[in-house]
Amino acid sequence: MDKIMNQVLKENTIGIWKLDGNQLYGNDCFLDLIGVPKEMDAQACLKFHLSHVHPEDQEQFGEYVRKLSEERTEIVYRFLHPEKGVMMIRCSGKKMEDGTIAGIHQDISDIVRLEKDKILETYLAETNEKLRNQTVAQNDYYKEILDELPCGVFAYTVKEHKIVHLNKRALDIFHIDSFENVQSKMRSIFEKFEYPDSTTNERLIALRKYDNSVDFEVIINPKETYEVHALAKSKVFMNPDHERIIITVFLDISNMVMLKKALEQAKEGSAAKSAFLFNMSHDLRTPLNAIIGFSELMKSHWEDSKYLETI
Numbered sequence: 001m002d003k004i005m006n007q008v009l010k011e012n013t014i015g016i017w018k019l020d021g022n023q024l025y026g027n028d029c030f031l032d033l034i035g036v037p038k039e040m041d042a043q044a045c046l047k048f049h050l051s052h053v054h055p056e057d058q059e060q061f062g063e064y065v066r067k068l069s070e071e072r073t074e075i076v077y078r079f080l081h082p083e084k085g086v087m088m089i090r091c092s093g094k095k096m097e098d099g100t101i102a103g104i105h106q107d108i109s110d111i112v113r114l115e116k117d118k119i120l121e122t123y124l125a126e127t128n129e130k131l132r133n134q135t136v137a138q139n140d141y142y143k144e145i146l147d148e149l150p151c152g153v154f155a156y157t158v159k160e161h162k163i164v165h166l167n168k169r170a171l172d173i174f175h176i177d178s179f180e181n182v183q184s185k186m187r188s189i190f191e192k193f194e195y196p197d198s199t200t201n202e203r204l205i206a207l208r209k210y211d212n213s214v215d216f217e218v219i220i221n222p223k224e225t226y227e228v229h230a231l232a233k234s235k236v237f238m239n240p241d242h243e244r245i246i247i248t249v250f251l252d253i254s255n256m257v258m259l260k261k262a263l264e265q266a267k268e269g270s271a272a273k274s275a276f277l278f279n280m281s282h283d284l285r286t287p288l289n290a291i292i293g294f295s296e297l298m299k300s301h302w303e304d305s306k307y308l309e310t311i
Helices: 002-011 028-034 042-051 055-068 109-114 118-133 141-148 168-174 183-191 200-206 254-300 306-310
Strands: 014-020 023-026 073-081 085-095 101-107 152-157 163-166 213-220 228-238 244-252
Touching (some): 014 028, 023 028, 023 042, 028 042, 028 073, 055 073, 055 085, 073 118, 085 109, 141 168, 152 168, 168 244, 228 254
Antiparallel strands (some): 014 023, 014 101, 073 085, 152 163, 152 244, 213 228, 228 244
16 A cells, blocks of 8 residues: 555655655655755755745745644745756644644646636645635644645555545545445446546556556536536556556646636627617617708708708
8 A cells, every 4th residue: 555655646746745844854745846865864855845935935934844743734936946946845744642743745836827817826835825724633644745735546456346445536536425435436436437538448558558658628517507628647557466557647727617617708708798879879879860960061051951851
């Protein structure tokens, strides 16, 4: 299970870190994400990380670090990677029983690049607010990490379709109340998948034979009140028992889709309004020009009533 979890974390560019006083430790993925060599000592690692937080985010990051010693807290901030440049990072942590502070460090730069307008800014602000208010109490360390992810994680065996794991976000996306009810509802879960790309189903079926990965878009529970639009990626892994497992990660983009539709409708409404005003102006202007013209003629020919009759 550890190997699978490490693969999931690496696939989603998520590093694990621990802060012990003035020493910062991390797994290989974390050290790669902040751009330091594996042999760097923990004290120097902390100084390097703090010095590479974007200058405009230093104050916000300092407040985040202060809260870490009091409560579970999270942040989205910019990090200056020595090779990759500016990265958008989602970081969460909490105080552990031994007094250290541990958490996750996730590169969400690709998600940020999907949208460069106000829709994304709103999404990030709302995400930060939701992350600050989330409280999750779990005993299993790896399960807690997966439950902290903003995306759904769904893993099952290829041969027997036995569900290995669903994190909390996946349960919400599939509209299932608990993990205990998942296996009996697996068929109905897949039946409520709708793929905008007609080739997606064939590509996913091919995963049963070939160790590959598939990126796709999916609508889950279409036409239901809890319909979800998601970007997803399925990849085949081998567990320690040499069973082939498909792990799928779902990123909910429903809010973005709704906002885009609302913007498109607003643009269409504005265009219709402009067309109406143009047509109405034209329809009024034509008879008014005639009335004004005959009125000018009538001023010079008061004795002739035909102009008044025409008007």
